[in-house]
Amino acid sequence: MFVNLIDILGTIAFAISGVMVALNKKLDLFGILIIAFVTSTGGGTLRDVLLGVRPIFWLTDTNTVYIIIATTAIAIIFRKYLKMVSKSLVLFDTIGIGFYTIAGIEKSLLVNLDPVICVAIGTISACFGGVIRDILCRRIPVIFKKEVYATACILGGVSFFALRMVAPESKWLSIVPILVVILVRIAAVRYKLTLPSLYKQKGPSF
Numbered sequence: 001m002f003v004n005l006i007d008i009l010g011t012i013a014f015a016i017s018g019v020m021v022a023l024n025k026k027l028d029l030f031g032i033l034i035i036a037f038v039t040s041t042g043g044g045t046l047r048d049v050l051l052g053v054r055p056i057f058w059l060t061d062t063n064t065v066y067i068i069i070a071t072t073a074i075a076i077i078f079r080k081y082l083k084m085v086s087k088s089l090v091l092f093d094t095i096g097i098g099f100y101t102i103a104g105i106e107k108s109l110l111v112n113l114d115p116v117i118c119v120a121i122g123t124i125s126a127c128f129g130g131v132i133r134d135i136l137c138r139r140i141p142v143i144f145k146k147e148v149y150a151t152a153c154i155l156g157g158v159s160f161f162a163l164r165m166v167a168p169e170s171k172w173l174s175i176v177p178i179l180v181v182i183l184v185r186i187a188a189v190r191y192k193l194t195l196p197s198l199y200k201q202k203g204p205s206f
């Protein structure tokens with residue numbers, strides 16, 4: 001039940017981030033809906049394919065489709081207010097990766113995967129909806145830049161298993177790792193923390 005709630009919250013957050021990117025690119029209503037949809041379902045679809053889950057979650061759970069449509073409509077209606085929120089795109093994208101990382105890990109545990117693979121699946125689940133969104137909108141995906149993005153998901157996954165070892169029955173088992181992902185990502189944006197770069201100057205270095 002709690003896993004389903006995490007999925008729903010992640011879907012809403014990613015749908016809003018997709019709408020924000022689509023609006024920035026001045027897409028039409030259909031384009032906005034498509035971008036919101038692929039952002040919300042892309043990572044989860046890849047997760048289900050890797051886990052061998054059939055059919056893909058949103059094909060049978062039509063509530064996911066309705067949630068995306070409703071969220072898209074509400075985000076469009078209140079788009080002016082969303083733009084007033086500082087770093088609104090980063091905020092909703094960060095919330096989305098926090099929820100989807102843990103949802104991916106939880107679903108990986110259902111098929112008894114190794115913790116390392118669970119963290120990898122959680123990271124893929126969290127990041128690849130945004131990758132598809134950015135490619136369709138002709139942007140370099142954030143995960144391929146030096147920003148702390150996938151790293152935040154990995155740290156959240158590690159904290160999940162660390163807490164699971166210490167207190168496997170804790171009610172905070174899912175909440176704390178989600179907060180770790182969100183706080184690490186927000187701190188990285190706020191303080192401009194980045195991963196080491198191979199490129200010391202502009203232009204080709206080869």
